[in-house]
Amino acid sequence: MLPLLWGFGLLVGSLLQANPADSVKLIPNLGYYVEMRQIDCVGNPNYFNSMYCKILPPNNRTMEASVVIMQKLTALSGSLRVSIPNAKKVITQIFDITFDVCKVLRERKRKVLIDLLVNTLARNSNAKAWKCPFQKGSFESRNISVTDLPPMLTESEFYVNLDFFIPKVAIGMNVTLHGHLYEIAKEKNRRRKYL
Template sequence: MLPIIWWLGIIVCSLLRIQLTDTAKLIPHMGYYIEMKQMDCVGNPNYFADMYCRIIPPKNRTMEASLNVMQPMSAFSGSLRVSIPNAKKVMTQIFDITFDGCKVLRERKRKIIIDLLVNTLAKNGSGKLWRCPISKGKFESRNISVTDLPPMLTESEFLVNLDFFIPKVATVMNVTLHGHLYEVAKERHRRKKYL
């Protein structure tokens, strides 16, 4: 049931080309926030140095990341995989998207989840990495929070794996994020019940 709801939300938003923030205004009781539990990032030292990422306590709703690009990259690809638990609490992959990184940045025509990723990082970072070719230098992004989620999601634990690679050459970075998606209306109801 959950994968159908996720896909339905993504397909509806993509087909209608509704701005996610406008959709949230139309349905004010719908809203989500993400609480992150664990985040790991690993970079290939031939391409990245001084790489770190961390979740910012106490609410665990924002994160920050920094890396130093050691050599320019004129082409790279990415793979984004999202998993949620099934009825038996086993993490099950609900989608897997592979994309040409430079084409995504150049054309600005992306799948909705990639658009969310790029916009989230770009609005909180130095912006240096988000043009191809990617040049040498330091990139930092602070107070990264995921907002503007599609309105037809459901509360769930999730696991996100994001890999960047140069096709047939090397994997250059892996980011793994484990967390929980909460619906604001349900969370408010739970608080009222117990407070």
């Protein structure tokens, strides 16, 4: 059995070196997808106005968001908290990260979760060069979807709370998201069972 697994590992490794995009198509059962169930966004009208966020049907795997920045922002911090319920439905916080948004955008050394957040929001956005200071104006992002999730996750319900604030001045905005993380291989097996 061990030589078989080792051989499979070599095959996958060589495929990934040859062309990573084609390799992903050959291994369709690996990975995750996120189904979003509820999203709420609220902004402090002195800094962020006309906030809009919506989960897009029919699959609830993408969303769109927009906001009007009311004044130039030279400093902006964020707080990202991720929680999951345990078997007894008690909510357990698994991540709690506070970060300087300007520093995160400037530097390339980011924590995995923050990097995922930045890449997800920047994709399909009209803010081509996200940088500080943030200029006054309208920003929007369409077809926001969560991809490239780390492989050590497990299927579960989740809650995300994202706050942006001006340090020592005011809370700027809050976004909360409730959803479910599905493992693609398990979901395919469940569908086969009922079909």
